[in-house]
Amino acid sequence: MPKRVLQGVVVSDKQDKTVVVKVERRFTHPLLKKTVRRTKNYHAHDEGNTAKVGDTVWIEESKPISKLKTWVLLPNAPKA
Template structure:
């Protein structure tokens, strides 16, 4: 079974070797027929502490590393503008 890959933005990098990535999804509401945005935060493994707040990254599923970490950052999409 292939691993899921998600795109999101780093919202926290305060933990060691961990970043919190906010992933936003858009869908059409079944009744209102209006586009709705929902977001969810994932704890992702960052081995070298190289990603900072505001960076756009891709994360991928992996085996559990801790109570909350089941994702790993695999690629940087765009650096945060300073």
């Protein structure tokens, strides 16, 4: 099974080697037929502390790094 790749915006970079990324998904409500936005925060590993607040980044699913971190920051955007 391939690893999931998500795009989001960095909302916090205060922790060492960790960034918090807000990912937004949009879907159509099954009953109301209205577009709904849902957001979720992911803790991602940032080895070089390169990402800053407000940056748009790509994160990839990985094996657990700590209690909360199961995602890693991709150094460049995927081709898909």
